[in-house]
Amino acid sequence: xxxxxxxxxxxxxxxxxxxxxxxxxxxxxxxxxxxxxxxxxxxxxxxxxxxxxxxxxxxxxxxxxxxxxxxxxxxxxxxxxxxxxxxxxxxxxxxxxxxxxxxxxxxxxxxxxxxxxxxxxxxxxxxxxxxxxxxxxxxxxxxxxxxxxxxxxxxxxxxxxxxxxxxxxxxxxxxxxxxxxxxxxxxxxxxxxxxxxxxxxxxxxxxxxxxxxxxxxxxxxxxxxxxxxxxxxxxxxxxxxxxxxxxxxxxxxxxxxxxxxxxxxxxxxxxxxxxxxxxxxxxxxxxxxxxxxxxxxxxxxxxxxxxxxxxxxxxxx
Numbered sequence: 001x002x003x004x005x006x007x008x009x010x011x012x013x014x015x016x017x018x019x020x021x022x023x024x025x026x027x028x029x030x031x032x033x034x035x036x037x038x039x040x041x042x043x044x045x046x047x048x049x050x051x052x053x054x055x056x057x058x059x060x061x062x063x064x065x066x067x068x069x070x071x072x073x074x075x076x077x078x079x080x081x082x083x084x085x086x087x088x089x090x091x092x093x094x095x096x097x098x099x100x101x102x103x104x105x106x107x108x109x110x111x112x113x114x115x116x117x118x119x120x121x122x123x124x125x126x127x128x129x130x131x132x133x134x135x136x137x138x139x140x141x142x143x144x145x146x147x148x149x150x151x152x153x154x155x156x157x158x159x160x161x162x163x164x165x166x167x168x169x170x171x172x173x174x175x176x177x178x179x180x181x182x183x184x185x186x187x188x189x190x191x192x193x194x195x196x197x198x199x200x201x202x203x204x205x206x207x208x209x210x211x212x213x214x215x216x217x218x219x220x221x222x223x224x225x226x227x228x229x230x231x232x233x234x235x236x237x238x239x240x241x242x243x244x245x246x247x248x249x250x251x252x253x254x255x256x257x258x259x260x261x262x263x264x265x266x267x268x269x270x271x272x273x274x275x276x277x278x279x280x281x282x283x284x285x286x287x288x289x290x291x292x293x294x295x296x297x298x299x300x301x302x303x304x305x306x307x308x309x310x311x312x313x314x315x316x317x
Contacts, residue, residue, distance in 0.1 A: 007113060008025075009102075009112055009115040010022055010116055011099065011142065014095065016118040017120070018093075019092065037086060037089070039062065040066050041064070042069075042072075074108070075107075077089075078107040112141075116143065117138050118145075119147050121176075125162075139170065142167075143169075144170060145173070147159055149176060160172060168210065189211060200227075205247075206258070208224075216296045217284045224280060225278065226243075227275065227309055228276060228277075229245060231244055240263050243276060246258075246313050246314065249316070255313055258314075260297070261287055261295075262300055263299045275307060276303050277302075277305075279301045280298035282296050283299075
């Protein structure tokens with residue numbers, strides 16, 4: 001069995017504050033009490049690190065500059081770790097590189113313990129407008145996003161909405177000139193969970209899908225109604241299918257079919273990729289297609305033909 005190696009991942013774009021947070025983290029004796037640490041620097045930051053100021057004087061920290069993304073492969077990463085006998089790894093990741101590339105190339109046993117996104121609040125909207133796919137890539141998996149330089153003119157509501165369009169779980173922090181504010185903006189869902197039948201409007205399908213996938217227990221015992229396309233697959237029993245929609249996460253080229261397993265005795269009468277309106281009860285349960293994780297299992301009350309949604313590809317906006 002491979003040795004478990006904790007990985008602390010710092011992501012973001014230039015001048016977002018990654019180097020500063022790494023410096024502060026390594027200066028904290030509660031985090032750095034002498035553990036042998038491999039520090040991978042994947043871009044040249046605005047602030048130069050000072051290992052001598054680390055809590056252990058930098059004696060247990062080994063810095064490796066990574067200039068070529070191709071070097072982030074299982075063999076090379078494991079070799080670097082073994083060379084310095086590192087017990088953990090910190091990564092200052094290049095904002096122009098896709099995170100999935102890193103995740104797919106981590107050696108066996110390397111586990112992401114924490115992922116923080118550092119962003120310059122005063123320039124974030126420009127990044128989001130011009131490099132939306134890279135922004136979504138960094139927001140999708142981070143546990144916390146820190147907006148530095150959140151001067152008074154920065155629209156915090158806009159920042160909040162952009163984050164929430166990708167993740168409802170990510171913690172949000174706003175910082176300006178040493179003052180730190182935790183995001184406390186409420187995110188009411190655009191549908192009534194207390195209604196006898198929870199009506200999901202076409203425009204809200206993506207938000208509902210994500211919310212139900214992240215917290216399926218919330219929907220247990222509820223009855224929902226939504227418009228979807230049929231997905232018939234031999235991977236399911238004959239009385240089950242997947243009603244869902246194509247959802248765009250960041251750009252038109254990045255669309256994925258997203259739906260939940262639904263039990264319905266009349267599956268054989270359905271046509272592949274036909275539009276339907278589904279009314280179904282929901283329970284939370286594990287299923288192989290959910291990779292063993294808890295997810296919504298629908299039981300159809302009715303399945304009726306429907307006209308296509310006005311916007312056939314669902315979005316989070």
